[in-house]
Amino acid sequence: MGRLEATISAGLWRALVDHAEKTREPLSHIVSKALAEYLQVSHHTLYQVSTATALVEGVYQGAVRVGTLRDHGDLGLGTFENLDGEMVVIDGRFFQVRSDGSVRECADDMLSPFAVVTRFVPDDAVTLRQCPDGFWTPDYAQTLNVPGYHLHFLSADRNRGGHLLQCRGSDLRLQIQREGDYHIALPETEDFLKADLHRDPAADLARAEGEKP
Numbered sequence: 184m185g186r187l188e189a190t191i192s193a194g195l196w197r198a199l200v201d202h203a204e205k206t207r208e209p210l211s212h213i214v215s216k217a218l219a220e221y222l223q224v225s226h227h228t229l230y231q232v233s234t235a236t237a238l239v240e241g242v243y244q245g246a247v248r249v250g251t252l253r254d255h256g257d258l259g260l261g262t263f264e265n266l267d268g269e270m271v272v273i274d275g276r277f278f279q280v281r282s283d284g285s286v287r288e289c290a291d292d293m294l295s296p297f298a299v300v301t302r303f304v305p306d307d308a309v310t311l312r313q314c315p316d317g318f319w320t321p322d323y324a325q326t327l328n329v330p331g332y333h334l335h336f337l338s339a340d341r342n343r344g345g346h347l348l349q350c351r352g353s354d355l356r357l358q359i360q361r362e363g364d365y366h367i368a369l370p371e372t373e374d375f376l377k378a379d380l381h382r383d384p385a386a387d388l389a390r391a392e393g394e395k396p
């Protein structure tokens with residue numbers, strides 16, 4: 184997250200403070216929303232590549248560059264071409280956590296067959312040192328995204344990470360953002376165009392994303 188320091192007119196300042204008192208929103212949230220609107224960076228849009236059904240049907244060909252994902256979000260998760268590790272996106276940085284546990288930052292030209300990102304402007308302005316990040320998807324959208332919680336994480340030293348199955352702790356704080364728009368970029372790769380996407384992916388998803396016995 185960036186920090187902004189700016190000098191504005193007394194009138195504008197008064198209007199900002201009045202608005203904050205009226206809506207009880209933190210100043211940083213109001214300024215973020217106003218800037219997002221002015222710069223046409225929508226921060227309540229979920230940008231997704233491909234669908235959950237396509238993923239469980241084995242559509243692993245890379246469809247979208249990490250560079251493109253960067254244009255659409257600074258928080259999220261996903262995977263890479265041929266399921267080469269888990270993608271973790273935190274504070275605008277894209278990481279690849281491979282099956283051997285190694286973590287490296289992604290170059291723009293790496294390809295992803297499935298990813299979900301958003302511009303994260305949480306409703307409260309608490310700054311956290313490290314955290315898992317991810318999405319909660321309602322059951323009715325299970326052909327599109329993994330239903331329930333789907334969380335990936337990186338350790339604070341950025342040396343470990345992956346798919347989060349469960350966690351426990353005390354004094355935990357949660358930051359949330361409700362998404363109002365859902366943008367799905369459908370792959371034009373051969374394997375996506377030829378895939379049979381009729382099946383309900385729930386059971387396969389539970390197996391792929393759940394705990395291994």
Ligand SMILES: [Zn+2]
Nearest residue numbers: 334335346392
């Ligand atoms: Zn995952």
